[in-house]
């Protein structure tokens with residue numbers, strides 16, 4: 382079954398890593414042809430010839446970049462990445478998968494001091510949040526293991542994703558404030574949305590049918 386009603390090929394940027402399995406399951410439920418190559422291969426470009434589809438396997442934070450520049454027509458990406466990267470793309474659908482929360486956390490005995498430092502992988506989200514709260518903070522960008530920062534005295538608080546809460550718990554940190562809920566989104570390149578509207582609408586329609594209800 383061809384996905385597109387015309388001859389236009391659709392390129393989909395897929396996030397490698399944590400949400401990949403859930404995203405693949407979602408594509409399968411939506412009736413897209415998910416080949417063994419897509420599920421179990423080190424190839425980064427995976428064409429599905431008879432469906433006029435091509436998948437590119439991207440680092441999650443790069444998905445909006447590929448979509449903004451039009452090298453991918455659509456992409457699957459977390460809302461956290463969209464908020465942080467601020468790329469010029471259309472956000473078409475909330476897929477209601479990849480649930481987690483963006484939180485402020487600290488050691489349990491944290492008290493406001495004069496030098497407020499916040500460590501995070503998400504400097505834009507953190508800066509905007511504390512600006513809106515009227516709090517002046519110094520934001521320190523880290524690339525991972527953010528929970529270390531309060532434990533070793535680099536920062537008072539962190540802004541990070543919490544899912545099960547296990548990482549906070551096992552490192553003796555507590556949730557202070559919730560910034561927002563995070564889920565996985567379908568995004569589209571602005572030109573593709575106009576020029577390949579049939580193909581983009583068709584894929585969005587298939588996704589819409591399998592988005593978990595009640596969310």
Ligand SMILES: Nc1ncnc2c1ncn2[C@@H]1O[C@H](COP(=O)(O)OP(=O)(O)OP(=O)(O)O)[C@@H](O)[C@H]1O
Nearest residue numbers: 397398399400441442459460461462479481542544
């Ligand atoms: N517990 C979680 N921690 C981090 N991300 C989560 C979690 N649950 C769901 N997500 C989603 O998964 C995406 C992150 O996936 P992943 O950790 O593979 O990417 P990454 O941060 O680029 O990885 P890394 O930098 O560790 O290679 C986030 O954008 C978020 O939307």
Ligand SMILES: O=P(O)(O)OC[C@H]1O[C@H](OP(=O)(O)OP(=O)(O)O)[C@H](O)[C@@H]1O
Nearest residue numbers: 525526527541542543544545546547548
């Ligand atoms: O609430 P939990 O279920 O414990 O999940 C949250 C943790 O998962 C993520 O880290 P990740 O595993 O991506 O590693 P990182 O430290 O390299 O960002 C996130 O940054 C938290 O540290």
